[in-house]
Amino acid sequence: xxxxxxxxxxxxxxxxxxxxxxxxxxxxxxxxxxxxxxxxxxxxxxxxxxxxxxxxxxxxxxxxxxxxxxxxxxxxxxxxxxxxxxxxxxxxxxxxxxxxxxxxxxxxxxxxxxxxxxxxxxxxxxxxxxxxxxxxxxxxxxxxxxxxxxxxxxxxxxxxxxxxxxxxxxxxxxxxxxxxxxxxxxxxxxxxxxxxxxxxxxxxxxxxxxxxxxxxxxxxxxxxxxxxxxxxxxxxxxxxxxxxxxxxxxxxxxxxxxxxxxxxxxxxxxxxxxxxxxxxxxxxxxxxxxxxxxxxxxxxxxxxxxxxxxxxxxxxxxxxxxxxxxxxxxxxxxxxxxxxxxxxxxxxxxxxxxxxxxxxxxxxxxxxxxxxxxxxxxxxxxxxxxxxxxxxxxxxxxxxxxxxxxxxxxxxxxxxxxxxxxxxxxxxxxxxxxxxxxxxxxxxxxxxxxxxxxxxxxxxxxxxxxxxx
Amino acid sequence: xxxxxxxxxxxxxxxxxxxxxxxxxxxxxxxxxxxxxxxxxxxxxxxxxxxxxxxxxxx
Numbered sequence: 001x002x003x004x005x006x007x008x009x010x011x012x013x014x015x016x017x018x019x020x021x022x023x024x025x026x027x028x029x030x031x032x033x034x035x036x037x038x039x040x041x042x043x044x045x046x047x048x049x050x051x052x053x054x055x056x057x058x059x060x061x062x063x064x065x066x067x068x069x070x071x072x073x074x075x076x077x078x079x080x081x082x083x084x085x086x087x088x089x090x091x092x093x094x095x096x097x098x099x100x101x102x103x104x105x106x107x108x109x110x111x112x113x114x115x116x117x118x119x120x121x122x123x124x125x126x127x128x129x130x131x132x133x134x135x136x137x138x139x140x141x142x143x144x145x146x147x148x149x150x151x152x153x154x155x156x157x158x159x160x161x162x163x164x165x166x167x168x169x170x171x172x173x174x175x176x177x178x179x180x181x182x183x184x185x186x187x188x189x190x191x192x193x194x195x196x197x198x199x200x201x202x203x204x205x206x207x208x209x210x211x212x213x214x215x216x217x218x219x220x221x222x223x224x225x226x227x228x229x230x231x232x233x234x235x236x237x238x239x240x241x242x243x244x245x246x247x248x249x250x251x252x253x254x255x256x257x258x259x260x261x262x263x264x265x266x267x268x269x270x271x272x273x274x275x276x277x278x279x280x281x282x283x284x285x286x287x288x289x290x291x292x293x294x295x296x297x298x299x300x301x302x303x304x305x306x307x308x309x310x311x312x313x314x315x316x317x318x319x320x321x322x323x324x325x326x327x328x329x330x331x332x333x334x335x336x337x338x339x340x341x342x343x344x345x346x347x348x349x350x351x352x353x354x355x356x357x358x359x360x361x362x363x364x365x366x367x368x369x370x371x372x373x374x375x376x377x378x379x380x381x382x383x384x385x386x387x388x389x390x391x392x393x394x395x396x397x398x399x400x401x402x403x404x405x406x407x408x409x410x411x412x413x414x415x416x417x418x419x420x421x422x423x424x425x426x427x428x429x430x431x432x433x434x435x436x437x438x439x440x441x442x443x444x445x446x447x448x449x450x451x452x453x454x455x456x457x458x459x460x461x462x463x464x465x466x467x468x469x
Numbered sequence: 470x471x472x473x474x475x476x477x478x479x480x481x482x483x484x485x486x487x488x489x490x491x492x493x494x495x496x497x498x499x500x501x502x503x504x505x506x507x508x509x510x511x512x513x514x515x516x517x518x519x520x521x522x523x524x525x526x527x528x
Contacts, residue, residue: 302507344483345481
């Protein structure tokens with residue numbers, strides 16, 4: 001590895017070094033490939049790696065940059081994609097044996113945009129089966145390889161945290177970008193629904209699915225979002241709202257920024273170490289000039305039922321053709337088959353009630369965000385759990401970890417609001433995430449507050465223990 | 470519950486094996502209380518279901 005320091009350096013640092021001629025895309029790509037070769041047998045982040053193609057892309061980028069054709073901060077940067085993002089001619093397995101033989105025939109919009117920005121694609125990273133079920137082989141958390149990196153963008157979180165790439169894309173239907181970001185101590189951004197095209201990304205639940213970046217810094221998330229955001233006529237949900245300069249908005253400082261703390265739900269049942277880290281983060285923000293205000297989202301207690309009903313019905317509807325076909329039906333794991341079967345028994349009346357509740361929640365978060373600039377909550381009520389652990393004791397209750405882990409994230413899939421998870425400390429030796437939520441298309445606000453917090457605290461400089469085998 | 474759910478599955482045109490029915494029933498047992506609370510929630514008559522999510526900036 002030419003410079004061992006590259007492993008945990010930010011994308012922004014690497015971009016600056018490339019632009020200044022102090023590092024080359026080939027050097028950075030080789031550093032990532034070397035690290036993948038040494039560490040991925042333990043981390044299991046990558047499901048598909050094409051070293052030759054990556055090096056070829058890096059050489060092309062290097063040639064372009066030396067020839068004066070520098071495209072911007074992603075030019076020559078090695079990245080990874082979650083395995084539900086289509087790249088023409090490469091496998092896109094959706095984390096499932098059902099799609100094991102599938103080669104994508106088109107490029108996802110997000111990949112097209114990253115490619116045009118000049119990134120170097122290292123490969124695809126693991127995800128939980130169809131963004132829902134088991135993770136085979138289980139991707140490991142670089143902070144403790146006995147623990148999960150979170151779901152379902154497990155490989156994305158683990159690869160970024162382990163320094164195997166400079167950024168990865170994930171998808172988020174109920175928290176699947178923010179949960180692995182929190183578990184792995186990295187930044188995960190779920191943009192506003194409609195900010196980033198989902199064209200070419202395999203659906204899980206149409207009205208809840210989002211695509212976004214996982215990175216080692218808030219500025220890195222802003223750089224990736226800048227490239228992938230914007231309208232796309234091929235995705236009917238993609239909005240035509242102008243895309244601001246996210247990096248330009250980062251350094252405004254947070255004096256006078258109003259941060260809403262929801263009265264209900266988000267601090268009611270969580271591990272003490274997580275609560276302590278998040279409350280300290282809120283104090284840190286207040287000390288830097290932010291104003292904390294209590295807000296109310298009264299119907300939040302019904303959000304779990306609503307998101308569950310919508311997700312079950314939607315996923316079963318999309319997978320129906322594969323469930324009908326005897327050749328593919330048996331390739332789902334039993335865990336996912338149960339969920340897909342369950343989705344067939346969601347009553348239309350329940351689905352409509354869930355969608356009416358969704359309107360109520362949208363109205364309530366709008367009212368809450370009328371008086372504050374962002375909301376702040378824990379990202380998860382617990383830290384990354386052991387790979388074979390199914391329940392956790394939270395408060396005075398034993399709870400299934402999969403039930404608990406998305407408790408604070410799924411409300412913002414239902415409401416479509418932008419939400420970022422930024423590292424805010426540790427509990428039980430594992431990272432804790434602070435979730436910041438903003439108004440529609442105001443990713444700049446959540447990134448701005450997250451950046452101010454990140455710059456004022458030491459968490460960004462902490463990295464997983466030595467993973468050398 | 471088992472008999473009722475099996476009958477409901479047949480009625481809905483989604484017949485499942487006994488084993489699959491039991492697995493689905495166990496899954497719903499985990500969440501039925503949540504779903505039941507949502508069913509019992511009274512909402513104002515004029516709240517329509519969201520049938521298509523199209524986000525727009527707030528004024």
